[in-house]
Amino acid sequence: MALRFRRRIRIAPGISLNLSKSGIGASIGPRGAKISVGSRGVYANVGLPGTGLAFREKLNKSGGRRSTSALAGAPSAGKILEQQLKTGGSAAARVRVDENGEVVITDDDGQPYDETELRVLRKYAGEGMRDLLQQACDRLNADLSALATVHLDTLPPRDTPVFQARAFSEPEPQRWTRLKPTLWCRIWPPAGRRLEEQNEQRAGQYAHAFSEWEAAARAFNEQERQRRKQETELVLTSLDAMANVLEEHLGEIPWPRETNVSFDLGDDASTIAIDIELPEEDAFPDVEYNLAAKQAKVSVKKVASTRRRMLYRDYAHGVAMRVLGEIFHRLPTVQVALVSAYMPALDAGTGQPTESYLYSVLVTKPQWREINFQALADIEPPATLERFELRRKMTKTGVFKPIEPFDVEALASCRAQLID
Template identity: 90%
Template structure:
């Protein structure tokens, strides 16, 4: 006969703490009618003292989980998913296309669906999956699109400083709701202490997070005030402020390929010379991703050499447009800009690195105003630079030959008397 160990500690009238091999539980209620809470669940116990008659029933019943899991295990994952979708439920599908064209479809936890599940998803959400695949292809092809459209965000010229305030992006930390006392924490002091300690830890962590957030917000607002002064006042009188403003905004442009810009401001703040180091054509994408017309498959196609060369041509000219836009928009005192673009190469005779200049262009602010900045999508980029004083050797197919760039002396000679007067006033 097995021995049963049980010890009862009286806490308060009608409440007892039960200690046994199976764990700790509690009994609540008068003699003959108690509710027991323990590791096996919540039970109602009703008896008639002195008669030996008693009734016991589990209160927190759940439908036979073992039988349910057994039935579910008999179904394939695809069948389970299909039943879920038929019943009006939903399924999360994340679509990714790798650079080699492989399509990967996963659930919300990042686990890949098996073949039976994929067939169900195609059946019930085929169009949605195709849309996601097309979006994935568009993301992979984004570089190609950006190379020919980098000029579309070119800014118009301004004669007065412009400042765009920024909002502090870090969200304010939120206080976690306090844990509410449970029945167990009310009757068992150690549980109550643990609950109170947890609430105190959360409160202390919230106070620390809030203090750090407030410090960061104050620092950000101080930087914004300094930036406002620099971009609206100092930019009119200080070469250092002009350089800081231009460097910051050029650095914020999401160039689709690494593009380095260096510049030198004239002593009277009315001229600027810019050198642009362009990427090599080999750094441009050479493949394009296409979604199959009928199946949920992605194919990879080579970009034709002619198209790739034209993309490079448009990018080389679009960069100049974008840089000129930043100059005449951010620096009101600048009246003439010299932009020269080059590719780094190795000298065939010496083996030393050197620069091969593709074009060099002189642009005045008055000439820059003639561009219709509301119709940039209609501009032919190579033709746009031809409106200004330009040195360039390029074939119709977009093949560049090296040119000798303008020197900085050309800036002063290119200024008109009115340009000099406006920059000095």
Template identity: 80%
Template sequence: MALRFQRRIRIAPGVSLNLSKRGIGASVGPRGAKISVGRRGVYGNVGLPGTGLSYREKLNKRGTRGSGGARSGAPMSSGKVLEQHLQAGGSVISRISVNESGEIAITDDQDRPYDDAELRVLRKYAGESMRDLVQQECERLNADLAALATVHHDTLPPRDTPVFEPRAFPEPEPQRRPRVEPTLWSRIWPPAARRLEEENERRAEQYARTFNEWEEEARAFNEQERLRRARETELVMTDLDAMASVLEEHLGEIPWPRETNVSFDLGDDAGTIAIDIELPEEEAFPDVEYTLAAKQLKVSVKKIAATRRRTLYRDYAHGVAMRVLGEIFHRLPTVQAALVSAYRPDLDAGTGQPTDSYLYSVLVTKPQWRQINFQALADIEPPTTLERFELQRKMTKTGVFKPVEPLGIEVLEKA
């Protein structure tokens, strides 16, 4: 029979040290409910004194990771482990990004790159999904090209009565964090119970503070909405300042794909408006396009031909005018005629001083604007659309502009 040695030293009420041949442990808690700590781990012990009934459970359980066939023989490579995982019906979360040089980066959900063996496995089992992700990245990089060519697709139709589009307060109502539930430790150890209660009080105070701030912001937002409703449904019919404010706000909300500045001047009778559009320079437009290879997981970066780039600039220059005219005749019901002139910064050939080169100037009346089919904007070519109105422009078919003199205010007064 083996000799067993154990000694218990009491160091505080409810706390004792256990000395034995196996080492030193500790027990914490009142009689009948103790936490014991030793080399085998942390255990909870609950019993009914005098009855002999007790319950013991290990509290610091740790999960184990299966390693498949790694238990017998040499450890498997990362690629083999990943392949077995996928063969067993598992899934992986991968992130794919493409930079402006066309280089593809593939990482896991922790942004860690895969090694070559893992990449081969991913291409074998998830090749199509990876191609889809790379294609989405190409579309993201080409988004500017698409936006520049389709800026007129969101042109609004004209209206004779004011329009108001209410907005909801964008911030969601804050949610109360759940109370921290008592644990076995907090039930038997008063300091832990106090910390738990303090944490719950802190959460309650934080929620009350956050909710009050949210409520105050919501009230301010709703008041601004009330004022905006009055401005866009009543004052917009008679007040020039309100008209200017409404138009400026909505023009400022347009996500121009390239910096485009719009200035305007309303006529005294609230029936006419003159607009100047400062267009970006052609050099600011994209000069490359990203394409996914037909059979390889590879992105090619192709230079855009000069002719196509000029055509893109031509369509954007005219599409901007359509978009601005749509906002005017949609937001300002009293306006019956609009004069739009577009220019870009240039240098005077004679003096070398900065100047503005006007590319076109067009006069549009509201009855003429109604003739456009706003349900088929994707089939419309903006340069051709503006030719339906009184247009001053010198341009080749491929989009080479020569400077023109913009139409004068007198044509707007006559209209």
């Protein structure tokens, strides 16, 4: 589920915004002249581009960002900040929105700005901060949005095995550089011997690191060779290889909510039965974050029950599409798939755990080919499953009633009809 990204957005001359999952930073000021504001103080940074020369001076000599305002007759931290921004300086700021919708703006050291400083920041970078708050809302709403879009990465069917090679991710150890002797090492033998010992130690450390890296690379390449053989050769004849391939790739899917999939391959490798254990509706997000129209504030609203049911409906059917895509893409010999989805429940008569099936669908590979996989964004998963042999009792607002799923006899009958 985790998303990791870092993006740098330029919003105006002298103003740039840094966006990452851990927070948002703003820097205001031209190249070569910046101001850093942190809990350890306010620093002016001035450099001469192209020369490598730079100057750094602490502006509030007596301590942290707010200590200046505590001195008798000294300007407030807000005044200092505004003066620096007016004269081309910069201010570092992080914007964070918590789960309750509270907006927290801090410096790079995590110290919150006071109200006067916040007014200055809104004055000079108000629109940029609103954009960042909207990005924060989008991140908080990501789980909610993902429920209706789980089908967008559904794969098309293939008749030949497919293999995607993976690169060895561990970088090669950096080669060591020999320390050069100084004049003192040349005229003082003990210093020369210490330098030589350091060089030998560095050479040994590099040799050890490179040996470990080489061994890890060989092991990885061997795993890739075996995986290639399994996914391009054995997958055509071995049920165990088919199960391994499908299990591995289903496990790599970043499901928005925990979703368990179990399957059983037929003896002739042309059929497969899949059971999907769906999460309960209560496990889905029930709040949504929205940015206020004109203020840098975030509101938290409950998701309407009808909309929540519709999201659950889309997720329940989207999961089936995603699983069917993996089957017909990874397992070339499979011609018919039976997918049944259920939620855990308690038997009303015995109180024992049982399954409440929401739908059951039989899909053949020729039928699956009829989907336009280039237009998945325009597809509604509930309507897609209706194109196949489907058992389902569902209202227009996404309320499911239990059904009796197809059995293996129905799967075998569907396979026989396909052959005929």
